[in-house]
Amino acid sequence: xxxxxxxxxxxxxxxxxxxxxxxxxxxxxxxxxxxxxxxxxxxxxxxxxxxxxxxxxxxxxxxxxxxxxxxxxxxxxxxxxxxxxxxxxxxxxxxxxxxxxxxxxxxxxxxxxxxxxxxxxxxxxxxxxxxxxxxxxxxxxxxxxxxxxxxxxxxxxxxxxxxxxxxxxxxxxxxxxxxxxxxxxxxxxxxxxxxxxxxxxxxxxxxxxxxxxxxxxxxxxxxxxxxxxxxxxxxxxxxxxxxxxxxxxxxxxxxxxxxxxxxxxxxxxxxxxxxxxxxxxxxxxxxxxxxxxxxxxxxxxxxxxxxxxxxxxxxxxxxxxxxxxxxxxxxxxxxxxxxxxxxxxxxxxxxxxxxxxxxxxxxxxxxxxxxxxxxxxxxxxxxxxxxxxxxxxxxxxxxxxxxxxxxxxxxxxxxxxxxxxxxxxxxxxxxxxxxxxxxxxxxxxxxxxxxxxxxxxxxxxxxxxxxxxxxxxxxxxxxxxxxxxxxxxxxxxxxxxxxxxxxxxxxxxxxxxxxxxxxxxxxx
Numbered sequence: 334x335x336x337x338x339x340x341x342x343x344x345x346x347x348x349x350x351x352x353x354x355x356x357x358x359x360x361x362x363x364x365x366x367x368x369x370x371x372x373x374x375x376x377x378x379x380x381x382x383x384x385x386x387x388x389x390x391x392x393x394x395x396x397x398x399x400x401x402x403x404x405x406x407x408x409x410x411x412x413x414x415x416x417x418x419x420x421x422x423x424x425x426x427x428x429x430x431x432x433x434x435x436x437x438x439x440x441x442x443x444x445x446x447x448x449x450x451x452x453x454x455x456x457x458x459x460x461x462x463x464x465x466x467x468x469x470x471x472x473x474x475x476x477x478x479x480x481x482x483x484x485x486x487x488x489x490x491x492x493x494x495x496x497x498x499x500x501x502x503x504x505x506x507x508x509x510x511x512x513x514x515x516x517x518x519x520x521x522x523x524x525x526x527x528x529x530x531x532x533x534x535x536x537x538x539x540x541x542x543x544x545x546x547x548x549x550x551x552x553x554x555x556x557x558x559x560x561x562x563x564x565x566x567x568x569x570x571x572x573x574x575x576x577x578x579x580x581x582x583x584x585x586x587x588x589x590x591x592x593x594x595x596x597x598x599x600x601x602x603x604x605x606x607x608x609x610x611x612x613x614x615x616x617x618x619x620x621x622x623x624x625x626x627x628x629x630x631x632x633x634x635x636x637x638x639x640x641x642x643x644x645x646x647x648x649x650x651x652x653x654x655x656x657x658x659x660x661x662x663x664x665x666x667x668x669x670x671x672x673x674x675x676x677x678x679x680x681x682x683x684x685x686x687x688x689x690x691x692x693x694x695x696x697x698x699x700x701x702x703x704x705x706x707x708x709x710x711x712x713x714x715x716x717x718x719x720x721x722x723x724x725x726x727x728x729x730x731x732x733x734x735x736x737x738x739x740x741x742x743x744x745x746x747x748x749x750x751x752x753x754x755x756x757x758x759x760x761x762x763x764x765x766x767x768x769x770x771x772x773x774x775x776x777x778x779x780x781x782x783x784x785x786x787x788x789x790x791x792x793x794x795x796x797x798x799x800x801x802x803x804x805x806x807x808x809x810x811x812x813x814x815x816x817x818x819x820x821x822x823x824x825x826x827x828x829x830x831x832x833x834x835x836x837x838x839x840x841x842x843x844x845x846x847x848x849x850x851x852x853x854x855x856x857x
Contacts, residue, residue, distance in 0.1 A: 393445050551586050622683050629716075686838040
Protein backbone atom coordinates (compact mmCIF):
# COMPACT_ATOMS: atom_id res chain seq x y z
CA UNK A 334 0.00 0.00 0.00
CA UNK A 335 2.85 2.35 0.83
CA UNK A 336 4.45 1.73 -2.58
CA UNK A 337 1.14 2.40 -4.37
CA UNK A 338 0.65 5.63 -2.41
CA UNK A 339 4.15 6.77 -3.33
CA UNK A 340 3.51 5.98 -6.99
CA UNK A 341 0.26 7.94 -6.93
CA UNK A 342 1.96 10.87 -5.23
CA UNK A 343 4.78 10.75 -7.80
CA UNK A 344 2.32 10.76 -10.71
CA UNK A 345 0.34 13.65 -9.23
CA UNK A 346 3.55 15.64 -8.78
CA UNK A 347 4.55 14.84 -12.37
CA UNK A 348 1.16 16.03 -13.68
CA UNK A 349 1.46 19.25 -11.67
CA UNK A 350 4.90 19.93 -13.18
CA UNK A 351 3.55 19.27 -16.67
CA UNK A 352 0.64 21.66 -16.11
CA UNK A 353 3.01 24.37 -14.91
CA UNK A 354 5.33 23.71 -17.84
CA UNK A 355 2.39 23.89 -20.23
CA UNK A 356 1.44 27.30 -18.90
CA UNK A 357 4.99 28.56 -19.48
CA UNK A 358 4.94 27.11 -23.01
CA UNK A 359 1.74 29.00 -23.76
CA UNK A 360 3.00 32.18 -22.09
CA UNK A 361 6.25 32.32 -24.08
CA UNK A 362 4.67 31.47 -27.46
CA UNK A 363 1.85 33.95 -26.88
CA UNK A 364 4.26 36.73 -25.90
CA UNK A 365 6.49 36.24 -28.95
CA UNK A 366 3.54 35.98 -31.34
CA UNK A 367 2.00 39.11 -29.81
CA UNK A 368 5.23 40.95 -30.52
CA UNK A 369 4.95 40.15 -34.22
CA UNK A 370 1.21 40.89 -34.36
CA UNK A 371 1.51 44.20 -32.51
CA UNK A 372 4.31 45.25 -34.84
CA UNK A 373 2.18 44.63 -37.92
CA UNK A 374 -1.09 46.10 -36.62
CA UNK A 375 0.50 49.19 -35.06
CA UNK A 376 2.57 49.89 -38.17
CA UNK A 377 -0.51 49.93 -40.42
CA UNK A 378 -2.04 52.70 -38.32
CA UNK A 379 1.21 54.67 -38.11
CA UNK A 380 1.90 54.56 -41.87
CA UNK A 381 0.45 58.02 -42.64
CA UNK A 382 2.72 59.65 -40.02
CA UNK A 383 5.68 57.61 -41.24
CA UNK A 384 4.96 58.60 -44.83
CA UNK A 385 4.78 62.27 -43.91
CA UNK A 386 7.94 62.22 -41.77
CA UNK A 387 10.16 60.26 -44.17
CA UNK A 388 8.52 61.70 -47.33
CA UNK A 389 7.80 58.16 -48.57
CA UNK A 390 5.95 57.60 -51.82
CA UNK A 391 3.05 55.18 -52.18
CA UNK A 392 5.41 52.67 -53.80
CA UNK A 393 7.81 52.97 -50.84
CA UNK A 394 4.92 52.39 -48.44
CA UNK A 395 4.18 49.14 -50.26
CA UNK A 396 7.86 48.18 -49.92
CA UNK A 397 7.94 48.98 -46.19
CA UNK A 398 5.21 46.39 -45.72
CA UNK A 399 6.39 43.93 -48.36
CA UNK A 400 10.11 43.92 -47.48
CA UNK A 401 9.15 42.24 -44.23
CA UNK A 402 6.49 39.97 -45.71
CA UNK A 403 8.78 38.97 -48.58
CA UNK A 404 11.46 37.52 -46.30
CA UNK A 405 8.80 35.85 -44.16
CA UNK A 406 7.21 34.20 -47.18
CA UNK A 407 10.50 33.06 -48.67
CA UNK A 408 12.26 31.86 -45.51
CA UNK A 409 9.56 30.80 -43.10
CA UNK A 410 9.73 27.29 -44.54
CA UNK A 411 13.42 27.22 -43.66
CA UNK A 412 12.53 28.46 -40.17
CA UNK A 413 10.00 25.66 -39.68
CA UNK A 414 12.41 23.02 -41.00
CA UNK A 415 15.28 24.35 -38.88
CA UNK A 416 13.10 24.07 -35.80
CA UNK A 417 12.26 20.44 -36.54
CA UNK A 418 15.91 19.59 -37.22
CA UNK A 419 17.97 21.69 -34.81
CA UNK A 420 15.47 22.24 -32.00
CA UNK A 421 12.32 24.34 -32.01
CA UNK A 422 13.22 26.28 -28.86
CA UNK A 423 16.73 27.10 -30.13
CA UNK A 424 15.57 28.41 -33.52
CA UNK A 425 12.63 30.23 -31.94
CA UNK A 426 14.94 32.09 -29.54
CA UNK A 427 17.41 32.93 -32.34
CA UNK A 428 14.60 34.40 -34.43
CA UNK A 429 13.37 36.51 -31.53
CA UNK A 430 16.88 37.91 -30.99
CA UNK A 431 17.30 38.87 -34.64
CA UNK A 432 13.80 40.36 -34.72
CA UNK A 433 14.65 42.54 -31.71
CA UNK A 434 17.88 43.85 -33.25
CA UNK A 435 16.09 44.69 -36.51
CA UNK A 436 13.26 46.39 -34.60
CA UNK A 437 15.83 48.58 -32.88
CA UNK A 438 17.26 49.53 -36.30
CA UNK A 439 13.76 50.28 -37.63
CA UNK A 440 13.08 52.51 -34.64
CA UNK A 441 16.07 54.70 -35.45
CA UNK A 442 15.88 54.56 -39.28
CA UNK A 443 17.02 57.91 -40.74
CA UNK A 444 15.62 57.33 -44.25
CA UNK A 445 12.95 55.29 -46.01
CA UNK A 446 15.62 53.19 -47.73
CA UNK A 447 17.28 52.34 -44.40
CA UNK A 448 13.90 51.41 -42.93
CA UNK A 449 13.15 49.08 -45.84
CA UNK A 450 16.55 47.40 -45.34
CA UNK A 451 15.91 46.96 -41.61
CA UNK A 452 12.51 45.50 -42.40
CA UNK A 453 14.25 42.88 -44.56
CA UNK A 454 16.32 41.79 -41.55
CA UNK A 455 13.23 41.88 -39.36
CA UNK A 456 11.55 39.51 -41.81
CA UNK A 457 14.44 37.05 -41.56
CA UNK A 458 14.08 37.03 -37.78
CA UNK A 459 10.34 36.62 -38.09
CA UNK A 460 10.81 33.64 -40.43
CA UNK A 461 12.72 31.86 -37.66
CA UNK A 462 10.37 33.01 -34.90
CA UNK A 463 6.79 32.79 -36.17
CA UNK A 464 6.50 29.07 -37.13
CA UNK A 465 8.14 28.11 -33.84
CA UNK A 466 5.26 29.28 -31.67
CA UNK A 467 2.59 26.93 -33.04
CA UNK A 468 5.12 24.14 -33.62
CA UNK A 469 6.14 24.22 -29.94
CA UNK A 470 2.48 24.16 -28.88
CA UNK A 471 1.69 21.29 -31.26
CA UNK A 472 4.70 19.26 -30.11
CA UNK A 473 4.00 19.79 -26.42
CA UNK A 474 0.22 19.31 -26.17
CA UNK A 475 -1.50 16.06 -27.15
CA UNK A 476 -4.33 15.90 -29.69
CA UNK A 477 -7.10 16.25 -27.09
CA UNK A 478 -5.62 19.44 -25.60
CA UNK A 479 -4.22 20.96 -28.78
CA UNK A 480 -7.41 22.62 -30.04
CA UNK A 481 -8.02 24.33 -26.71
CA UNK A 482 -4.36 25.40 -26.47
CA UNK A 483 -4.41 26.85 -29.98
CA UNK A 484 -7.71 28.59 -29.21
CA UNK A 485 -6.18 30.10 -26.06
CA UNK A 486 -3.13 31.17 -28.06
CA UNK A 487 -5.40 32.84 -30.65
CA UNK A 488 -7.53 34.50 -27.97
CA UNK A 489 -4.78 35.90 -25.78
CA UNK A 490 -2.57 37.04 -28.64
CA UNK A 491 -5.54 38.93 -30.00
CA UNK A 492 -6.27 40.52 -26.63
CA UNK A 493 -2.65 41.69 -26.39
CA UNK A 494 -2.68 42.76 -30.03
CA UNK A 495 -5.70 45.02 -29.43
CA UNK A 496 -3.23 47.46 -27.87
CA UNK A 497 -1.23 47.54 -31.11
CA UNK A 498 -3.39 49.79 -33.31
CA UNK A 499 -4.37 52.04 -30.42
CA UNK A 500 -0.77 52.41 -29.28
CA UNK A 501 0.39 52.91 -32.87
CA UNK A 502 -2.20 55.64 -33.38
CA UNK A 503 -1.34 57.40 -30.14
CA UNK A 504 2.39 57.27 -30.89
CA UNK A 505 1.83 58.54 -34.45
CA UNK A 506 -0.38 61.42 -33.27
CA UNK A 507 2.31 62.29 -30.72
CA UNK A 508 4.90 62.43 -33.51
CA UNK A 509 6.70 59.27 -32.34
CA UNK A 510 5.83 56.58 -34.88
CA UNK A 511 9.25 55.04 -34.24
CA UNK A 512 7.91 53.73 -30.94
CA UNK A 513 5.88 51.22 -32.97
CA UNK A 514 9.10 49.27 -33.47
CA UNK A 515 10.66 49.97 -30.09
CA UNK A 516 7.75 48.43 -28.14
CA UNK A 517 9.02 45.04 -29.35
CA UNK A 518 12.06 45.25 -27.06
CA UNK A 519 10.47 44.53 -23.64
CA UNK A 520 8.21 41.82 -25.07
CA UNK A 521 11.09 40.04 -26.79
CA UNK A 522 13.43 40.20 -23.81
CA UNK A 523 10.75 38.78 -21.48
CA UNK A 524 10.10 35.93 -23.94
CA UNK A 525 13.79 35.03 -24.14
CA UNK A 526 14.03 34.84 -20.35
CA UNK A 527 11.02 32.51 -20.06
CA UNK A 528 12.23 30.34 -22.93
CA UNK A 529 15.66 29.88 -21.39
CA UNK A 530 14.44 28.87 -17.93
CA UNK A 531 11.01 27.27 -18.39
CA UNK A 532 10.38 25.81 -21.87
CA UNK A 533 11.64 22.33 -22.87
CA UNK A 534 13.40 21.68 -26.15
CA UNK A 535 11.75 19.56 -28.85
CA UNK A 536 12.80 18.40 -32.31
CA UNK A 537 12.13 15.78 -34.94
CA UNK A 538 14.94 13.27 -34.26
CA UNK A 539 14.39 11.60 -37.63
CA UNK A 540 14.83 14.83 -39.60
CA UNK A 541 17.87 15.26 -41.80
CA UNK A 542 20.49 17.76 -40.64
CA UNK A 543 20.88 19.08 -44.18
CA UNK A 544 19.31 22.42 -45.09
CA UNK A 545 17.58 23.10 -48.40
CA UNK A 546 19.63 26.13 -49.44
CA UNK A 547 18.78 25.93 -53.19
CA UNK A 548 15.08 25.93 -52.33
CA UNK A 549 15.45 28.93 -50.02
CA UNK A 550 17.38 30.90 -52.65
CA UNK A 551 14.91 30.11 -55.45
CA UNK A 552 11.91 31.00 -53.26
CA UNK A 553 13.50 34.32 -52.28
CA UNK A 554 14.46 35.22 -55.85
CA UNK A 555 11.06 34.20 -57.22
CA UNK A 556 9.00 36.19 -54.75
CA UNK A 557 11.35 39.18 -54.86
CA UNK A 558 11.10 39.37 -58.66
CA UNK A 559 7.31 39.10 -58.63
CA UNK A 560 7.06 41.73 -55.90
CA UNK A 561 9.33 44.17 -57.72
CA UNK A 562 7.55 43.60 -61.01
CA UNK A 563 4.04 44.20 -59.69
CA UNK A 564 4.89 47.14 -57.43
CA UNK A 565 6.86 48.88 -60.19
CA UNK A 566 4.20 48.24 -62.82
CA UNK A 567 2.46 51.56 -62.13
CA UNK A 568 5.63 53.63 -62.65
CA UNK A 569 7.25 51.74 -65.53
CA UNK A 570 4.36 50.18 -67.45
CA UNK A 571 3.99 46.56 -68.51
CA UNK A 572 5.96 47.04 -71.74
CA UNK A 573 9.11 48.08 -69.87
CA UNK A 574 11.79 45.32 -70.05
CA UNK A 575 12.33 45.59 -66.30
CA UNK A 576 8.72 44.60 -65.68
CA UNK A 577 8.21 41.63 -67.95
CA UNK A 578 11.80 40.57 -67.32
CA UNK A 579 11.47 40.41 -63.55
CA UNK A 580 7.98 38.89 -63.68
CA UNK A 581 9.24 36.18 -66.03
CA UNK A 582 12.26 35.60 -63.82
CA UNK A 583 10.00 35.26 -60.77
CA UNK A 584 7.76 32.69 -62.44
CA UNK A 585 10.75 30.68 -63.68
CA UNK A 586 12.42 30.75 -60.24
CA UNK A 587 9.26 29.51 -58.49
CA UNK A 588 8.81 26.78 -61.10
CA UNK A 589 12.44 25.73 -60.51
CA UNK A 590 11.75 25.82 -56.78
CA UNK A 591 8.94 23.27 -57.20
CA UNK A 592 11.28 21.00 -59.21
CA UNK A 593 13.99 21.26 -56.54
CA UNK A 594 11.48 20.37 -53.82
CA UNK A 595 10.32 17.32 -55.78
CA UNK A 596 13.88 16.03 -56.31
CA UNK A 597 15.54 17.04 -53.04
CA UNK A 598 16.27 14.42 -50.39
CA UNK A 599 15.73 17.05 -47.68
CA UNK A 600 13.15 19.54 -49.02
CA UNK A 601 11.96 22.35 -46.78
CA UNK A 602 8.51 21.84 -48.34
CA UNK A 603 7.90 18.08 -48.65
CA UNK A 604 5.51 17.76 -51.57
CA UNK A 605 4.06 14.50 -50.26
CA UNK A 606 2.18 16.56 -47.65
CA UNK A 607 0.03 17.86 -50.51
CA UNK A 608 -1.37 14.38 -51.07
CA UNK A 609 -3.90 15.39 -48.42
CA UNK A 610 -6.85 17.21 -49.99
CA UNK A 611 -7.46 18.95 -46.68
CA UNK A 612 -3.89 20.25 -46.58
CA UNK A 613 -4.27 21.58 -50.13
CA UNK A 614 -7.68 23.11 -49.36
CA UNK A 615 -6.60 24.83 -46.15
CA UNK A 616 -3.56 26.34 -47.83
CA UNK A 617 -5.57 27.61 -50.78
CA UNK A 618 -8.07 29.07 -48.33
CA UNK A 619 -5.18 30.73 -46.50
CA UNK A 620 -3.77 32.13 -49.73
CA UNK A 621 -6.98 33.90 -50.73
CA UNK A 622 -8.30 34.90 -47.30
CA UNK A 623 -5.02 36.22 -45.91
CA UNK A 624 -4.33 38.05 -49.15
CA UNK A 625 -7.62 39.87 -48.62
CA UNK A 626 -6.84 40.44 -44.93
CA UNK A 627 -3.42 41.98 -45.57
CA UNK A 628 -4.39 44.32 -48.37
CA UNK A 629 -7.76 45.18 -46.81
CA UNK A 630 -6.37 46.32 -43.46
CA UNK A 631 -3.54 48.21 -45.18
CA UNK A 632 -5.93 50.34 -47.24
CA UNK A 633 -8.52 50.66 -44.46
CA UNK A 634 -6.05 52.50 -42.23
CA UNK A 635 -4.95 54.80 -45.07
CA UNK A 636 -8.58 55.53 -45.96
CA UNK A 637 -9.61 56.39 -42.40
CA UNK A 638 -6.72 58.82 -41.89
CA UNK A 639 -6.01 60.30 -45.32
CA UNK A 640 -9.52 60.43 -46.84
CA UNK A 641 -12.02 60.27 -43.97
CA UNK A 642 -10.10 62.62 -41.67
CA UNK A 643 -9.75 60.35 -38.63
CA UNK A 644 -6.91 61.03 -36.23
CA UNK A 645 -4.47 58.12 -36.14
CA UNK A 646 -5.37 57.30 -32.54
CA UNK A 647 -9.08 57.06 -33.46
CA UNK A 648 -8.22 55.04 -36.57
CA UNK A 649 -6.29 52.69 -34.29
CA UNK A 650 -9.44 52.02 -32.29
CA UNK A 651 -11.63 51.50 -35.36
CA UNK A 652 -10.47 47.87 -35.66
CA UNK A 653 -11.30 47.09 -32.03
CA UNK A 654 -14.58 45.24 -32.83
CA UNK A 655 -12.61 42.91 -35.12
CA UNK A 656 -10.00 42.25 -32.42
CA UNK A 657 -12.56 41.72 -29.65
CA UNK A 658 -14.56 39.25 -31.74
CA UNK A 659 -11.43 37.33 -32.69
CA UNK A 660 -10.34 37.23 -29.07
CA UNK A 661 -13.69 36.22 -27.64
CA UNK A 662 -14.76 33.62 -30.19
CA UNK A 663 -11.47 31.89 -31.05
CA UNK A 664 -11.48 29.47 -28.06
CA UNK A 665 -15.08 28.49 -28.81
CA UNK A 666 -14.27 28.06 -32.50
CA UNK A 667 -11.29 25.87 -31.59
CA UNK A 668 -13.45 23.63 -29.39
CA UNK A 669 -16.13 23.44 -32.09
CA UNK A 670 -13.47 22.30 -34.58
CA UNK A 671 -12.25 19.66 -32.13
CA UNK A 672 -15.77 18.26 -31.74
CA UNK A 673 -17.35 18.58 -35.19
CA UNK A 674 -14.43 19.18 -37.53
CA UNK A 675 -13.28 22.49 -38.98
CA UNK A 676 -15.03 22.34 -42.35
CA UNK A 677 -18.31 24.13 -41.43
CA UNK A 678 -16.44 27.05 -39.88
CA UNK A 679 -14.05 27.27 -42.83
CA UNK A 680 -17.01 27.77 -45.17
CA UNK A 681 -19.08 30.13 -43.02
CA UNK A 682 -16.19 32.25 -41.73
CA UNK A 683 -14.69 33.40 -45.05
CA UNK A 684 -18.21 33.95 -46.44
CA UNK A 685 -18.93 36.37 -43.60
CA UNK A 686 -15.55 38.04 -44.07
CA UNK A 687 -16.37 38.67 -47.74
CA UNK A 688 -19.70 40.19 -46.75
CA UNK A 689 -17.87 42.49 -44.33
CA UNK A 690 -15.59 43.70 -47.12
CA UNK A 691 -18.59 44.42 -49.33
CA UNK A 692 -20.25 46.45 -46.58
CA UNK A 693 -17.10 48.57 -46.30
CA UNK A 694 -17.01 48.96 -50.09
CA UNK A 695 -20.40 50.69 -49.87
CA UNK A 696 -19.03 53.46 -47.63
CA UNK A 697 -18.31 56.71 -49.46
CA UNK A 698 -16.77 59.92 -48.15
CA UNK A 699 -18.04 60.52 -44.62
CA UNK A 700 -17.99 63.40 -42.14
CA UNK A 701 -15.23 61.77 -40.12
CA UNK A 702 -15.16 59.61 -37.02
CA UNK A 703 -18.59 60.84 -35.88
CA UNK A 704 -20.08 58.74 -38.72
CA UNK A 705 -18.09 55.61 -37.82
CA UNK A 706 -20.94 53.68 -36.20
CA UNK A 707 -23.21 53.82 -39.25
CA UNK A 708 -20.49 53.51 -41.91
CA UNK A 709 -17.44 51.37 -41.19
CA UNK A 710 -18.56 49.70 -37.94
CA UNK A 711 -21.06 47.21 -39.48
CA UNK A 712 -18.56 45.99 -42.08
CA UNK A 713 -15.76 45.65 -39.53
CA UNK A 714 -18.05 43.67 -37.20
CA UNK A 715 -19.15 41.23 -39.91
CA UNK A 716 -15.57 40.87 -41.15
CA UNK A 717 -14.34 40.31 -37.58
CA UNK A 718 -17.01 37.69 -36.96
CA UNK A 719 -15.95 35.85 -40.11
CA UNK A 720 -12.27 35.82 -39.15
CA UNK A 721 -13.10 34.87 -35.55
CA UNK A 722 -14.77 31.64 -36.57
CA UNK A 723 -12.06 30.86 -39.13
CA UNK A 724 -8.63 31.32 -37.54
CA UNK A 725 -8.56 28.58 -34.86
CA UNK A 726 -10.35 25.91 -37.00
CA UNK A 727 -8.00 26.72 -39.89
CA UNK A 728 -4.93 26.20 -37.71
CA UNK A 729 -6.36 22.96 -36.30
CA UNK A 730 -7.15 21.71 -39.81
CA UNK A 731 -3.64 22.43 -41.06
CA UNK A 732 -1.99 20.72 -38.10
CA UNK A 733 -4.41 17.81 -38.14
CA UNK A 734 -3.89 17.07 -41.82
CA UNK A 735 -0.24 15.96 -41.36
CA UNK A 736 1.65 13.65 -39.02
CA UNK A 737 2.76 15.22 -35.71
CA UNK A 738 6.49 15.01 -36.51
CA UNK A 739 5.85 17.31 -39.49
CA UNK A 740 4.25 19.95 -37.24
CA UNK A 741 7.00 22.53 -37.71
CA UNK A 742 7.10 22.00 -41.46
CA UNK A 743 3.30 22.19 -41.78
CA UNK A 744 3.24 25.37 -39.70
CA UNK A 745 6.00 26.80 -41.85
CA UNK A 746 4.19 25.96 -45.10
CA UNK A 747 0.90 27.45 -43.93
CA UNK A 748 2.61 30.57 -42.60
CA UNK A 749 4.57 30.85 -45.84
CA UNK A 750 1.32 30.69 -47.79
CA UNK A 751 -0.20 33.39 -45.55
CA UNK A 752 2.83 35.68 -45.98
CA UNK A 753 3.05 34.94 -49.70
CA UNK A 754 -0.60 35.92 -49.92
CA UNK A 755 0.24 39.23 -48.25
CA UNK A 756 3.23 39.86 -50.52
CA UNK A 757 1.36 39.14 -53.74
CA UNK A 758 -1.89 40.84 -52.70
CA UNK A 759 -0.18 44.04 -51.60
CA UNK A 760 2.03 44.06 -54.70
CA UNK A 761 -0.72 43.26 -57.22
CA UNK A 762 -3.67 45.07 -55.63
CA UNK A 763 -1.35 47.91 -54.58
CA UNK A 764 -0.31 48.38 -58.20
CA UNK A 765 -3.96 48.31 -59.26
CA UNK A 766 -4.74 50.87 -56.56
CA UNK A 767 -1.98 53.23 -57.73
CA UNK A 768 -3.30 53.12 -61.31
CA UNK A 769 -6.93 53.48 -60.15
CA UNK A 770 -6.12 56.46 -57.93
CA UNK A 771 -4.30 58.27 -60.75
CA UNK A 772 -7.23 57.77 -63.12
CA UNK A 773 -9.82 58.69 -60.49
CA UNK A 774 -7.89 61.86 -59.63
CA UNK A 775 -7.94 62.87 -63.29
CA UNK A 776 -11.70 62.28 -63.40
CA UNK A 777 -12.47 64.23 -60.22
CA UNK A 778 -10.31 67.19 -61.23
CA UNK A 779 -11.64 67.31 -64.83
CA UNK A 780 -14.20 70.03 -64.04
CA UNK A 781 -11.86 72.13 -61.91
CA UNK A 782 -10.23 75.07 -63.66
CA UNK A 783 -6.55 74.07 -63.69
CA UNK A 784 -3.76 74.77 -66.15
CA UNK A 785 -2.31 71.85 -68.12
CA UNK A 786 0.99 72.21 -66.27
CA UNK A 787 -0.74 71.93 -62.90
CA UNK A 788 -2.74 68.91 -64.07
CA UNK A 789 0.43 67.14 -65.18
CA UNK A 790 2.18 67.97 -61.92
CA UNK A 791 -0.80 66.79 -59.88
CA UNK A 792 -0.95 63.57 -61.89
CA UNK A 793 2.76 62.98 -61.26
CA UNK A 794 2.12 63.19 -57.50
CA UNK A 795 -0.62 60.55 -57.62
CA UNK A 796 1.91 57.93 -56.52
CA UNK A 797 1.57 59.46 -53.03
CA UNK A 798 -2.01 58.09 -52.88
CA UNK A 799 -4.01 59.83 -50.15
CA UNK A 800 -0.94 61.84 -49.12
CA UNK A 801 -1.11 63.75 -52.42
CA UNK A 802 -1.04 67.42 -51.49
CA UNK A 803 -2.69 70.46 -53.01
CA UNK A 804 -0.03 72.23 -55.06
CA UNK A 805 1.02 75.83 -54.42
CA UNK A 806 0.34 76.53 -58.09
CA UNK A 807 -3.39 75.86 -57.57
CA UNK A 808 -5.39 79.07 -57.21
CA UNK A 809 -6.79 79.63 -53.67
CA UNK A 810 -10.38 79.48 -54.89
CA UNK A 811 -9.71 75.98 -56.31
CA UNK A 812 -7.77 74.54 -53.35
CA UNK A 813 -10.81 73.11 -51.56
CA UNK A 814 -12.11 71.51 -54.76
CA UNK A 815 -8.73 69.85 -55.45
CA UNK A 816 -8.50 68.61 -51.87
CA UNK A 817 -11.97 67.10 -52.17
CA UNK A 818 -11.02 65.50 -55.50
CA UNK A 819 -8.02 63.82 -53.86
CA UNK A 820 -10.23 62.38 -51.12
CA UNK A 821 -12.89 61.20 -53.56
CA UNK A 822 -10.24 59.57 -55.74
CA UNK A 823 -8.92 57.64 -52.75
CA UNK A 824 -12.44 56.58 -51.73
CA UNK A 825 -13.00 55.24 -55.26
CA UNK A 826 -9.72 53.34 -54.99
CA UNK A 827 -10.65 51.95 -51.59
CA UNK A 828 -14.01 50.77 -52.92
CA UNK A 829 -12.33 48.75 -55.69
CA UNK A 830 -9.85 47.26 -53.21
CA UNK A 831 -12.68 46.15 -50.90
CA UNK A 832 -14.55 44.51 -53.80
CA UNK A 833 -11.39 42.59 -54.72
CA UNK A 834 -10.97 41.54 -51.08
CA UNK A 835 -14.57 40.31 -50.94
CA UNK A 836 -14.01 38.19 -54.04
CA UNK A 837 -10.87 36.66 -52.53
CA UNK A 838 -12.68 35.84 -49.27
CA UNK A 839 -15.56 34.15 -51.08
CA UNK A 840 -13.10 32.21 -53.22
CA UNK A 841 -11.47 30.91 -50.04
CA UNK A 842 -14.86 29.67 -48.80
CA UNK A 843 -15.29 27.77 -52.08
CA UNK A 844 -11.89 26.11 -51.55
CA UNK A 845 -12.98 24.91 -48.10
CA UNK A 846 -16.27 23.54 -49.46
CA UNK A 847 -14.56 21.64 -52.26
CA UNK A 848 -11.40 20.33 -50.61
CA UNK A 849 -11.61 20.21 -46.80
CA UNK A 850 -12.85 16.83 -45.59
CA UNK A 851 -15.91 16.85 -43.30
CA UNK A 852 -14.24 14.77 -40.58
CA UNK A 853 -12.41 15.57 -37.38
CA UNK A 854 -9.03 13.93 -37.99
CA UNK A 855 -7.33 13.89 -41.35
CA UNK A 856 -4.30 11.72 -40.70
CA UNK A 857 -3.39 9.10 -38.11
